[in-house]
Amino acid sequence: MTMTDKTHSSINPSRRRFVISASGAVGVAALASVLPRAAQAADLPAINPKDSAPAALAYTEDSASSTNAKHVAGSECLNCDFYQARGTTNPRGPCMIFPGKSVNAKGWCMSYVKVK
Numbered sequence: 704m705t706m707t708d709k710t711h712s713s714i715n716p717s718r719r720r721f722v723i724s725a726s727g728a729v730g731v732a733a734l735a736s737v738l739p740r741a742a743q744a745a746d747l748p749a750i751n752p753k754d755s756a757p758a759a760l761a762y763t764e765d766s767a768s769s770t771n772a773k774h775v776a777g778s779e780c781l782n783c784d785f786y787q788a789r790g791t792t793n794p795r796g797p798c799m800i801f802p803g804k805s806v807n808a809k810g811w812c813m814s815y816v817k818v819k
């Protein structure tokens with residue numbers, strides 16, 4: 704019997720199950736961290752433009768209808784640097800300015816920064 708055999712066979716079965724289970728949990732957590740943010744955004748509630756933060760930044764669900772003086776035609780969440788679902792076909796996605804909420808890909812607000 705080698706040292707490895709002895710060490711391996713001396714592991715308590717319940718401890719072995721715990722280690723296997725724990726490594727599975729770590730694997731799931733690691734997978735979640737590499738999933739596209741858009742996939743994680745699927746469960747985010749839609750932002751309410753009338754809430755104080757979005758209202759203060761003149762957020763609108765339809766950039767084309769914005770009358771804000773800072774709005775430039777063609778600027779929308781989809782081409783904003785803060786939008787986290789670029790490269791997807793999702794109609795909504797997370798925005799770094801409004802954590803925990805989804806914004807409309809066609810939306811816009813005064814924090815808009817054009818993607819370089």
Ligand code: SF4
Pocket residue numbers: 762779780781783784785786798799800801806810811812813814815816
């Ligand atoms: S910061 Fe950008 S992505 Fe976020 S709501 Fe404003 S325009 Fe849209």
